Amino acid sequence: MQIEVLSENEEMTKSIAEKYAKSITSRAVISLVGDLGAGKTTFAKGFAKGLGITDLVTSPTFTIMNDYKSGRLNLYHFDMYRLSSKEEAEELGFGEYFDLRTLDGVCLVEWAENVKGLLPALHVEITITKVDETKRKIGFSVKGWVK
Numbered sequence: 800m801q802i803e804v805l806s807e808n809e810e811m812t813k814s815i816a817e818k819y820a821k822s823i824t825s826r827a828v829i830s831l832v833g834d835l836g837a838g839k840t841t842f843a844k845g846f847a848k849g850l851g852i853t854d855l856v857t858s859p860t861f862t863i864m865n866d867y868k869s870g871r872l873n874l875y876h877f878d879m880y881r882l883s884s885k886e887e888a889e890e891l892g893f894g895e896y897f898d899l900r901t902l903d904g905v906c907l908v909e910w911a912e913n914v915k916g917l918l919p920a921l922h923v924e925i926t927i928t929k930v931d932e933t934k935r936k937i938g939f940s941v942k943g944w945v946k
């Protein structure tokens with residue numbers, strides 16, 4: 800299943816993310832795929848707003864994960880840019896967040912491709928592609944629900 804939308808600017812990316820977050824009713828793992836500066840963290844900011852989170856959302860580049868617990872669902876925002884394997888993420892204690900039986904919120908993961916195999920088979924993949932300086936193609940695809 801694949802849905803694609805065109806974002807005309809940063810605000811629109813946030814608004815698409817906000818609306819999407821409002822549609823989420825339960826635990827979920829979502830990966831954000833796209834080049835440096837594509838708009839993954841921008842998407843995360845709008846997404847957090849859609850969950851009712853009012854805290855300032857910043858990139859977890861150095862912390863790897865920032866959690867936000869003031870919204871309708873807990874949000875765990877990861878940036879795996881500095882990691883290089885699933886094992887490394889597990890050693891840092893992040894493995895438990897990716898077990899759908901025990902996850903108590905939503906994981907939003909930038910650079911999940913660096914920790915291959917860590918995410919559960921069932922997850923949503925959001926791909927952000929630069930069209931030009933301000934336009935982005937945003938694709939939504941559900942992974943792992945049908946073989």
Ligand SMILES: Nc1ncnc2c1ncn2[C@@H]1O[C@H](COP(=O)(O)OP(=O)(O)OP(=O)(O)O)[C@@H](O)[C@H]1O
Pocket residue numbers: 806807808809810812833834835836837838839840841842858909932933934935
């Ligand atoms: N339509 C758009 N959607 C999102 N961001 C946009 C858009 N147009 C321009 N931008 C700009 O692109 C940049 C996106 O930065 P952002 O930090 O969200 O990227 P990122 O994908 O998280 O990068 P990184 O891989 O370094 O974490 C911002 O400077 C933002 O203003």
Ligand SMILES: [Mg+2]
Pocket residue numbers: 839840841858878909
């Ligand atoms: Mg980012």
